[in-house]
Amino acid sequence: MFDNIGQMVLLFWRTLGALPLAWRQRQKVFEQFFEIGNASLLMVCMLSFFIGGVLSLQTGPALVERGLPSAVGGIVGLAVARELAPVMMAILIAGRIGSAMAAEIGSMRVYQEIDALRTMNINPIHYLVLPRLVAIALALPMLVVLAILIGWFGGATVAEINHHMAIPFAVFFGDLRSMVELKDVANGVFKTFCFAIIIGTVSCHQGLATIGGPRGIGRSVTKAVVNSIILIVMFDYILTRLLLH
Amino acid sequence: MNSTDQKPYGVKLEVRGLRKSFASQEVLQGLDFTVQPGEIFVIMGPSGSGKSVLLKHLIGLEAPDAGEILVNGESIMTPEIAAKYRMALVFQSGALLNSLTVGENVGLYLTEHRLKPPAEIERIVREKLADVRLSEAIHKMPGELSGGMKKRAAIARALVIEPQLILYDEPTSELDPLSSVVIGQEIWNLNQNTRVTSLVVTHDRDLAFGVADRIAVMDGGQILTIGTPEAVKAFPDARVQTFLNADFKREPRFKNI
Structure with missing residues (x-):
């Protein structure tokens, strides 16, 4: 993975340089944006509801036992907003969308469609990478905002219906409001934006670097997902350190 | 006006000393040839002889280790000059x-x-x-x-x-004989109607001898001979004759369709 980091940075830099052309490619950006939303929305809702629920289930009874039922909402709220929603959704999108990007661009590379673009003087970075990167950078933070809200709702639901806790919605959200600040959500969304850039860059790079036939495409897809997840977890630590201070 | 009386619309293509290696294998070993404006120039050779790699150099998808490619006397190794000329490549797979x-x-x-x-x-x-x-x-x-x-x-x-220059990479590969004839007609008609310079890379002898003004035979990254179809048929080199030895009596007549 690390031997490709320079190439990935270069690809990102070139895409950044092409950003003024994003408006010209808006049709493709919208297509990608809706594809990401369409492919991920239901999964995001289900995953985030259960993440919030399981967090509530894991922490709630212990806190209630120690006489801290009012802390459940705050802990679930903070954990979901700062960490779980951004990281879990990024991993989900790396698997669902990053793999699709690498496969699509990889097959275009293998079947000479990218060469055909170049012979028509169409820059593959402008035509393929830019719309995907812009779309994922817009879509993923939006999905994470939704995931945070649903995660909180899942946590509150489990806290209320679980007989070990039986914490009313009002108490749960009252505590959540007192502990979670807007900057916590903003930090989570900012981290997600960075993860989206990582997923888009890594996946497009792997697609463009595909060699060989269908086997090469398979290898690229695997690399795109694995490398994205590794970088997401590494950058999660780095960004968390920076944002906490 | 008779289409063949038109002034050639195509460009002159010159390849000089073109060399390319992948790892330790020298795929192109100093190629030299010239394609005249409006000409149909066919490069024939067995699979792996370096034909497709040559095409990628001509269209700018690969950079040579040595040598140069000139269009109308200007080197197209710089993107600015290359952009001056309109060149198109028809890929083997179509690449739609x-x-x-x-x-x-x-x-x-x-x-x-x-x-x-x-x-x-x-x-x-x-x-x-x-x-x-x-x-x-x-x-x-x-x-x-x-x-x-x-x-x-x-x-x-x-x-x-x-x-102004159109390159065809194995245009009849994987096609049935009838479809191959249709593609041959398209190449011929296009050249006659527009006088575009055409370079066809193929190992289809029927197509090559049917459409070519001149033919180059390649093997092992080298050009063995260049000449008119008749001259190439008569060229007394064992490798050329081994490649061309079959079925010379039946000559398709794309030009007459």
Whole structure:
């Protein structure tokens, strides 16, 4: 993975340089944006509801036992907003969308469609990478905002219906409001934006670097997902350190 | 006006001392040849002789280790000079973008570079598809086309550029004999109608001897001989004759169709 980091940075830099052309490619950006939303929305809702629920289930009874039922909402709220929603959704999108990007661009590379673009003087970075990167950078933070809200709702639901806790919605959200600040959500969304850039860059790079036939495409897809997840977890630590201070 | 009386629209292509190695294998070993404006120049040779690599150099998809490529006397090794000349490559597989319809593929160059308004682009696309007798496929996806139709669509896409040099990479590979004849006709008719300089890379002898003004035979990254079809047939080199030895008596007559 690390031997490709320079190439990935270069690809990102070139895409950044092409950003003024994003408006010209808006049709493709919208297509990608809706594809990401369409492919991920239901999964995001289900995953985030259960993440919030399981967090509530894991922490709630212990806190209630120690006489801290009012802390459940705050802990679930903070954990979901700062960490779980951004990281879990990024991993989900790396698997669902990053793999699709690498496969699509990889097959275009293998079947000479990218060469055909170049012979028509169409820059593959402008035509393929830019719309995907812009779309994922817009879509993923939006999905994470939704995931945070649903995660909180899942946590509150489990806290209320679980007989070990039986914490009313009002108490749960009252505590959540007192502990979670807007900057916590903003930090989570900012981290997600960075993860989206990582997923888009890594996946497009792997697609463009595909060699060989269908086997090469398979290898690229695997690399795109694995490398994205590794970088997401590494950058999660780095960004968390920076944002906490 | 007789089409053959027109002034050649195509460019002159010169390849000088072109060399390319991949790892330790020298795929192109100092190629030298010239293609005259408006000529159909065919490069023949067995698989692995370096023909496709040569085409990628000509269109700028690969950079040579040594040597140069000149168009109308100017080196096209710099992107600025290369951009001056309109060159198109018809890929072996057609290389149509699978996510676009045939019409969108054919108009892609004009659409992406915003060279014409949408209505004008549609008119040109319909015209070019009609030129290759593929009008009915305008709304079809590439996956719905046969191999021959894909190649004709790829030719239509190349025509939209209004090329001065058109390169064909194995245009009849994987096609049945009838489709091969149709593609041969398209190459011939296009050259006669526009006088575009055409370079065809193939190992299809019927196609080569049917359309070529001159033929070069390549093997092992070298050009063994260059000449008119008759001269190449008579060239007394064992490797050339081994490649050409079969069935010379039946000569298809693309030029007369």
